[in-house]
Amino acid sequence: MKKIKKALLVLAGLILLVIISLIVFVQTLKPDYSGEKTLPGLQEDVNVHFDTFGIPHIYAENEPDALRALGYVHAQDRLWQMELLRRLAKGELSEVFGPDLVDTDKFFLSLGIDEHTNQTVSQLDKEDEMVVLCQFYLDGINAFIEEGPTPVEFYLTGIDKRPFLLEDVYNVVGYMAFSFAMGHKTDPLLTSIQQEFGEEYIDDLAIYSDTSTVWIKNYKKNSPDSLGAMITSNATKALQKLPVPLFVGSNSWVLAPSKTKNGKVILANDPHIGFAQPSVWYEAHVSTPNYEKYGYHLGGVPFPLLGHNRDLAYGLTMLQNDDLNFYYEETHPQDSTKYRTENGWERYDYVTRTIKVKDSEDVSFTFKKTRHGPVVNDIATQIDDEQPVAMSWMYVMHKNEVLHGLHGLCHATDIAQFEDALPKIHAPGLNVMYGDADGNVAWWATAKLNQMPDSVSTKFILDGTSGKQEPIRFLDFSENPSAVNPPWQYVYSANNQPDSTAGMLYPGYYLPENRAKRIVQLLENKNDWDKKATSEMILDVTSSVNPSLVTELIKLVDVSILSEEQLIWVDALKNWDGHYAVDGISPTLFHRAEYYMLKNTFEDELGEDRFNQLLATHLIKRHIAWGAQMEDGKWWDNVHTADTLETRLEVLIKSFDDAWNSLVEDFGPDPNQWQWGKVHTLEHQHPFGKVETLRNFFNVGPFPVEGTREVINNMAFPYDSTGLYKVNSGPSTRRVIDFSDIENSISILPTGQSGNPFSKHYKDQAEMYVKGKFRKMMMNKREIQDNAESLLKFVKK
Known part of the structure; x- marks a missing residue:
């Protein structure tokens, strides 16, 4: 028994030593935001004040x-x-x-x-x-x-x-x-x-x-x-x-x-x-x-x-x-x-x-x-x-x-x-x-x-x-x-x-x-x-184009073919103002139907591979509103149905039906469970985050986020067959520079200043960013010095 206890103590000691070694090792990998360092070639000493978000304010002669x-x-x-x-x-x-x-x-x-x-x-x-x-x-x-x-x-x-x-x-x-x-x-x-x-x-x-x-x-x-x-x-x-x-x-x-x-x-x-x-x-x-x-x-x-x-x-x-x-x-x-x-x-x-x-x-x-x-x-x-x-x-x-x-x-x-x-x-x-x-x-x-x-x-x-x-x-x-x-x-x-x-x-x-129209709408009539x-x-997340597109297409639909539940949500779509909040239902239904409309329009001619290539172009973004309003066109017909000439209305009805059925399959029959935030998410991926065991350490998120493709707060995503709109691009920073108060201009980064996970x-x-918050871009030297988190001093040899 004594030997077992002794062995366990030795094992515990080794484990503790490994843990201590790992902690020490991790500490050596962190960036140095304070202290004094010799930097070859300097003519004079340099002070670097890091603010509370790790932004360096470099003062040199x-x-x-x-x-x-x-x-x-x-x-x-x-x-x-x-x-x-x-x-x-x-x-x-x-x-x-x-x-x-x-x-x-x-x-x-x-x-x-x-x-x-x-x-x-x-x-x-x-x-x-x-x-x-x-x-x-x-x-x-x-x-x-x-x-x-x-x-x-x-x-x-x-x-x-x-x-x-x-x-x-x-x-x-x-x-x-x-x-x-x-x-x-x-x-x-x-x-x-x-x-x-x-x-x-x-x-x-x-x-x-x-x-x-x-x-x-x-x-x-x-x-x-x-x-x-x-x-x-x-x-x-x-x-x-x-x-x-x-x-x-x-x-x-x-x-x-x-x-x-x-x-x-x-x-x-x-x-x-x-x-x-x-x-x-x-x-x-x-x-x-x-x-x-x-x-x-x-x-x-x-x-x-x-x-x-x-x-x-x-x-x-x-x-x-x-x-x-x-x-x-x-x-x-x-x-x-x-x-x-x-x-x-x-x-x-x-x-x-x-x-x-x-x-x-x-x-x-x-x-x-x-x-x-x-x-x-x-x-x-x-x-x-x-x-x-x-x-x-x-x-x-x-x-x-x-x-x-x-x-x-x-x-x-x-x-x-x-x-x-x-x-x-x-x-x-x-x-x-x-x-x-x-x-x-x-x-x-x-x-x-x-x-x-x-x-x-x-x-x-x-x-x-x-x-x-x-x-x-x-x-x-x-x-x-x-x-x-x-x-x-x-x-x-x-x-x-x-x-x-x-x-x-x-x-x-x-x-x-879409974004240009919204920007002009907001800027034109305001002078203060x-x-x-x-x-x-x-941070605006209202589409200037999608509601009018929905209104135009709904006019074509024979509502008698819709169920009572579908009528309720078609009416909600008709009254939708184009706002993309995380708890919205209309955005989810709109984008699911939009994807199926594209799929039912193009995939029969192009095949799956070329259809997916088309989805990755700016061309398709321009085509969505323009093409959906085209009454007649070569793409509407399904080339696989030789005896039938499909029309825009038939493609529209099929696409809505496909979208509705897929949402029921994914989230259940209650449309109140189809919130935008469930499907529209943002995860910042590190190259090593693709390895599942490393994902939580290197990646940041995921977060449910408001916005969508082609609104001012452009939280864009690729369309694919999953029905999930995983955001892959958007504002890499948001900056507002005000020359009436230049020292209090504001910005934000999507995750953080450092790329070092330690x-x-x-x-x-990251959470500030998804919540639409900002921080100051400090320029006042006294304020920076008084509020700096740390000082790193570079001295000449």
Whole structure:
């Protein structure tokens, strides 16, 4: 018995020792928010005050020292995120996650971001101020890599930490640029539909600009298993496996002094990006005697894409311009190394790349390139023998000055300097929103826009052999859509169609008018906006389109065919105001019926795979309201019922019936149990959260959330057969900048400032976010010092 007791005591001691060791180990993995550290290269000491949400307020005597400190604190909270972002363009995700990411790596390597980066960096002036400041920031990151704790994800994947280089900064920006492009999802799919079904089916899709919808106004004082479907499928599947989010949309509006209660500009901005953990933006306030910026940073990028100070503020939405096109090429019939051009035969370039794969052999692959870009057939190996299709992307086709542009934006001191920096951002296409303390409001579309021949639609795969479908010219930046101090006293963007510019409408993948219409409705008749009213507007969850669509369709229904219970809820739908609260029933019934209406309209022709591809495009978002109101059209008929010609009414009735029956099956026969919050939920997923045993540790949520697709508080979700609307994108931050009270401007992040799961700031804003709360973006030095949670001091050697 004594031996057993002794053994148990030894075992208990060992268990206690393991627990203590784990606790000590975990403590070493946490970010350091206080204390004193030596930071190589500093000219003077730097103080970093962390507020109660972990936001660093960096006070330095000069900008180089400030950026070194920024790089260090950014890395200690987000090194894992930085690591993934820089690996994307270089095709290095398989080295972390294994064979499942090989196709994704192939896809990104074929884009040529890393090749473009290498060419750009090799031509840089190393004494250029932008380059020098980037290097100071990288020095801070690398100081943390050398002496700071290793994030837990590096232990779990077994990868080593490596120094960050200037090339990594450019590669992160390149990924951002691609993440905005929609052409890879849409053009090949539309081409396959056109080839298989003909122009009548194309004409019945909302492909082109609808002049009856709300557009952004300019103001200038002076003036079948086809090739296409397979390409789309390959790109879609590759992107679905990304462990980092894609950029998808956004809202912003800027109110001139005459529209506000206090006579000062107010800027609101909420860029819509895929939800993930950690969230996209790293928030930081940098202050020196000659420079100050409260900004939002991408992982590994020193210059904030969103920012403000006491003089000016800026935000972004996605322009959604068409900067990615596909071209059919023709291979020489006797010499497979050549392809046809209008000037004769030219030789393909051949590129061979090698992908390192975790727990597997390296994968080498070769793809061809034409003057337009990579031949994507060689990436989608299952279509290797089909007609070659090359992908042309604006980002890699032109000189890359994007980082110079971002540097210019965050160092501008007035509207003139700010506008001077914009032409350097050739891709991605952005709506840059601006307001300042002098009362100026402005919006500019930044992108390298081109003019195509009149008869050419860039929504389809183009002819790459004749030279007749190439750009005629590139527009000067002065011809881009814009509005500076317009007489209607505000500017806005909701990714909707901008009005004509340079005598033409620029093609794009614009989102429907829903959010734009609501924004204009709310802004037009109110001239006493303040911070509180603006923050309430940014949380608005009322659809400007869905109720009228419901009203129009219900008129068609013969109510005599409905049950008594169904009549009650059809009447509720008819009286629905389009509000999306978590306890609402009408939103659930509407979206379930909307999904079945799409399914019953398109899936019979397209099949399951292509139907799901269509659901992932902006095109289908535009089509929903437009197409549902089309009385006659090719898509209404079910091609599988040869003896019957289905109509819109029959599709509508079947879709309502399918929706009702599926809700009964999922939640029971009592519609009062069909609350929106049961099906519309938000979970912020970490790459390791896909492993069920790690989900609760790494993921944040799920939460029932209000909102929906294409309302201002755009809590978007993909449609699928599950009938669950799992939110996958939405406001990546909500910001309200009020120049009448600049030091009390407000914002929120979706989860928390830190990407380190052991940090107290990993998810401390998550519940605030879903409840629509905000926190201050502090700028007053005395207030920051008096209320700081901790002080981290960097000292020079």
